[in-house]
Amino acid sequence: MVQTGVSLKRRPARIEDFPSNEVEFDRRFHTEDACPDYLLQLRWAEGFRCSRCGHDQFRMGSRGLFSAGTVNINSVTAGTIVHGTRKPLTLWFKVLW
DSSP states (O other): OOEEEEEOOOOOOOOOOOOSSHHHHHHHTOSTTHHHHHHHHHHTTTOOOOTTTOOOEEEEOTTSEEEOSSSOEEETTTTSTTTTOOSOHHHHHHHHO
C-alpha cells in the first residue's frame, strides 16, 4: 500500500482504545496494514509531523515508513520493542495483547 500526498488532520489527543476481547482484537487487527495504522494514530495523535523538517505530508511505503518533504524517514515502530523486527506486526500485536 502506497499513499502519496496524504496529510493527517490534527486530532485531539485521545485515550488508547484497546480491544476488550479476542474477537474484537482479531476483527480490528486482522491485516498487516491495520497494525501500522493503529501505531500511527498512537504515535502522532495530533497529526503526523516530520521530526527533521516539520512537514505534515508523508508517503507510506510497504515497510510502514513515512517520508516527508525531505528524504528523512520516520517509522511508527522506531523506539518500540518491535523496531527492526522481521516478524509480522500482527504476530507481535497478538503476543503483546
